[in-house]
Amino acid sequence: xxxxxxxxxxxxxxxMALATMGTAHGAEKEMxxxxxxxxxxxxxxxxxxxxxxxxxxxxxNHRSGITVVNIExxxxxxxxxxxxxxxxxxxxxxxDGVLCYQIGRDTNSGTYFFQRADxxxxxxxxxxxxxxxxxx
Numbered sequence: 001x002x003x004x005x006x007x008x009x010x011x012x013x014x015x016m017a018l019a020t021m022g023t024a025h026g027a028e029k030e031m032x033x034x035x036x037x038x039x040x041x042x043x044x045x046x047x048x049x050x051x052x053x054x055x056x057x058x059x060x061n062h063r064s065g066i067t068v069v070n071i072e073x074x075x076x077x078x079x080x081x082x083x084x085x086x087x088x089x090x091x092x093x094x095x096d097g098v099l100c101y102q103i104g105r106d107t108n109s110g111t112y113f114f115q116r117a118d119x120x121x122x123x124x125x126x127x128x129x130x131x132x133x134x135x136x
């Protein structure tokens with residue numbers, strides 16, 4: 001069981017890294033502050049795609065600091081999440097470590113994105129409240 005848990009966390013971490021190779025090029029970017037990130041993700045559903053195969057994911061970020069993560073083709077996981085200063089959204093994937101990203105907004109389109117330390121980005125969809133996250 002623990003081996004499967006580690007594998008899932010590793011797969012998601014690698015996938016998020018690969019996902020950051022894509023969007024928001026040439027757009028006017030506005031990075032969110034820690035308080036804005038907390039307000040945006042707390043109690044809401046985040047979704048997007050990652051990796052070369054565009055694997056879909058969706059997650060419900062509960063105000064309690066737990067996110068329910070559904071990665072297409074994998075078991076649903078419960079992962080602690082938090083926001084740290086100066087302005088990073090982080091998830092604790094246990095043995096695979098803590099993954100942190102900045103969150104920004106394209107001021108032209110209003111779309112959100114995750115940004116890694118290297119500046120690469122991936123589109124992030126935010127839906128208010130707990131939304132269904134099945135992939136049908």
